[in-house]
Amino acid sequence: MNFDFYKYHALGNDYIVIDPNKTKVNLSEENIRLICHRNFGVGSDGILYGPLFQDKSIYFRILNPDGSEAEKSGNGIRIFSRFLVDAEYVTDKEFNLGTLGGNVRVELLDDNGRRIRVDMGTVTFQSRQIPVAGPAREVVNEELVVNNQRLFITCLSIGNPHCVVPCDELGRETASGLGAAIESHELFPNRINVQFLKILNRNNIQIEIWERGAGYTLASGSSSCAAASAAYKMGLAGNEINVHMPGGIIRVDIQNDGHVFMTGSVTQVAQGVFSEDLWRQIQG
Numbered sequence: 302m303n304f305d306f307y308k309y310h311a312l313g314n315d316y317i318v319i320d321p322n323k324t325k326v327n328l329s330e331e332n333i334r335l336i337c338h339r340n341f342g343v344g345s346d347g348i349l350y351g352p353l354f355q356d357k358s359i360y361f362r363i364l365n366p367d368g369s370e371a372e373k374s375g376n377g378i379r380i381f382s383r384f385l386v387d388a389e390y391v392t393d394k395e396f397n398l399g400t401l402g403g404n405v406r407v408e409l410l411d412d413n414g415r416r417i418r419v420d421m422g423t424v425t426f427q428s429r430q431i432p433v434a435g436p437a438r439e440v441v442n443e444e445l446v447v448n449n450q451r452l453f454i455t456c457l458s459i460g461n462p463h464c465v466v467p468c469d470e471l472g473r474e475t476a477s478g479l480g481a482a483i484e485s486h487e488l489f490p491n492r493i494n495v496q497f498l499k500i501l502n503r504n505n506i507q508i509e510i511w512e513r514g515a516g517y518t519l520a521s522g523s524s525s526c527a528a529a530s531a532a533y534k535m536g537l538a539g540n541e542i543n544v545h546m547p548g549g550i551i552r553v554d555i556q557n558d559g560h561v562f563m564t565g566s567v568t569q570v571a572q573g574v575f576s577e578d579l580w581r582q583i584q585g
């Protein structure tokens with residue numbers, strides 16, 4: 302049987318995979334919002350659309366539940382890699398994947414892609430590359446007042462933009478209230494993903510996440526890499542870091558050459574068909 306969509310989660314960060322070679326859907330912003338809606342649609346933190354083949358390379362698109370497109374997603378990369386194994390598009394243990402935010406190298410740590418390590422590339426703290434408004438600079442430990450609170454932010458890009466905010470105490474309410482205000486702050490012309498960071502010790506950090514275009518999520522791969530890189534840059538942690546999130550733990554290793562490796566799990570949730578009612582809505 303052919304399915305219209307496949308659903309996976311990586312530590313509770315859930316994605317719907319749609320394969321354009323099998324299922325033809327008009328992914329307008331409105332349709333993306335409906336498919337991802339947790340009451341009116343299937344429900345997810347986003348859609349992964351691929352494989353798309355170009356010059357013998359495999360690409361995929363990452364669509365946020367508000368209809369916007371992201372350049373990169375760590376959990377999205379691991380989930381899409383597992384889908385490629387499940388759908389028998391790849392048989393090698395190591396392969397490259399293309400995203401808008403750059404190419405990554407994927408390594409399957411077991412036979413069925415349930416545990417995956419990814420070379421996510423390198424990070425930059427340069428404001429122009431993230432982007433962050435104002436003079437060209439590295440955005441490290443910079444003061445920002447949001448909702449009358451004085452914060453110290455470190456911003457970086459790992460293909461998609463992140464703002465890391467060290468905090469003494471973490472909680473879903475703070476992450477949601479401050480996260481939404483920071484995501485759309487005028488300092489960030491492309492909006493930004495936000496991580497609230499607590500240092501546990503040199504090898505363990507804890508984060509709460511507010512994702513651009515998705516809101517509060519239980520886990521995020523690129524956020525784990527961003528928070529670990531910011532903690533390392535500020536001298537608060539070493540280069541081998543377990544990132545604890547509400548949905549579970551991702552391991553981040555920062556190499557001497559600057560490459561950031563992320564290791565974590567992927568779980569398949571469902572294989573499904575869109576009902577006639579939903580098809581009627583998404584076909585207009």
Ligand SMILES: N[C@@H](CCC[C@H](N)C(=O)O)C(=O)O
Pocket residue numbers: 314363365370371372373374375376377461462494512513514515520521522523524
């Ligand atoms: N969940 C993701 C990040 C998805 C993209 C993000 N919302 C953005 O707009 O950059 C991850 O695991 O990295």
